[in-house]
Amino acid sequence: MANATPGSPVRVRFCPSPTGNPHVGLVRTALFNWAFARHHQGTLVFRIEDTDAARDSEESYGQLLDAMRWLGFDWDEGPEVGGPHAPYRQSQRxxxxxxxxxxxxxxxxAYRCYCTTEELDARRDAARKAGKPSGYDGKCRVVTTEQKAAYEAEGRTSIVRFRMPDEPITFTDLVRGELTFTPENVPDYGIVRANGAPLYTLVNPVDDALMEITHVLRGEDLLSSTPRQIALYKALIELGVAKETPAFGHLPYVMGEGNKKLSKRDPQASLNLYRERGFLPAGLLNYLSLLGWSLSEDRDIFTMDEMVAAFDIEAVNANPARFDLKKCEAINGTHLRMLDVKDFIAACEPWLQAPHAPWAPEKFDRARFEAIAPHAQTRLTVLSDITPNVDFLFLDTPVEDEASWSKAMKEGSDALLRTAREKLEGADWSSPESLKEAVLAAGEEHGLKLGKAQAPVRVAVTGRTVGLPLFESLEILGKERTLARIDAALAKLTA
Incomplete structure (x- = not known):
């Protein structure tokens, strides 16, 4: 096979179908195409494959565009941008x-095939029983004028099939190396339905040819269609429709739970899940890039600019990659901590408002939030975690977690809280260290170390056993509100 001509300007495409919500496997494919194009100062074509009217929707089309913008992918040709090969929606072509x-x-x-579904099924079953390949057997490759007239007189309809060559097809996959497909395993295939509607097997390579795509980087699930497309490319070149056959690279499967291929039905596959939880595009893309590629063996954290500078499609690993949500969260948390604190505050904004925020808008105190933000930034893994971590600052009474209350409020906690209240009342409230010393002193009077002593105070003030640094939180909440909450906890303990 003749791959893309060396030195040709790189042109790659990302061509999803607008069916349902975008998923992370689709994003990984878009990422690798985008990084490849940018690394080679090439062109990224964003194309919409919407020829399946029964499954495609305008809502999904809008979600695709929104997802691409949110992820930060800029495309050089396609919807909203235009280009020399418009239109970029297959339904308009x-x-x-x-x-x-x-x-x-x-x-x-190509030729017209008049075989009925029942006839095809019967012949396939017979081939299987005989231990032979069960693909199309070429029955309609040669149909006389008389046979054609007889079929049409019966009321038969026909599909259009592409005539595959009777010889092996060999090509060099950019990820997997040299591959060969024999004729018996790649039979003639349909390219146009009986109703005249073109199939993916025709429209995808035709668009690649007309848009002068030089490299096709796509999922491993499409590998079996590649020899078909190579044969079709040869025909298109003969017809003057295509200039050259592109180079192909097939990206490894992304595996989910139970070592099964991650599918659109898996909850963790939905891009919307990560947006709703407050992942940063940079954090999510950093992790997805590791599903088959790495910047270096000892480095997992990098920016998209660094990825673009280093990306090499031939360095992609052909083995399946396992999606690890915990690692994805950890990498996102690192990217949160890499933000300038002002950018972190701005990124938190959606989760400080309805419907996420449980406090009334007028209760939100921006100065308090900006004071607590640097402490929150060191603890969060996703932005949506900000809401339960700071709600105690803006609610009249903290959200009480029953499990936290039961865990922290042991026998003797009331006595400890009274001592802690007394010590805190006399502390310097401009110094978190002074507040820590007050609680430490209260614990010592009751034979408790700081960890045990501060737990009832934390639950009384914030409602939870786990949260942001306690003494900085008390300072920002303020003396009056802190002592009032300790009083409320004491009243509950003694009720």
Missing amino acids: MDLYKDIADKLLTAGH
């Missing part, structure tokens, strides 16, 4: 596909 199909028929590269 139907006349073009019909013209190409007619040319393939006229040149003998």
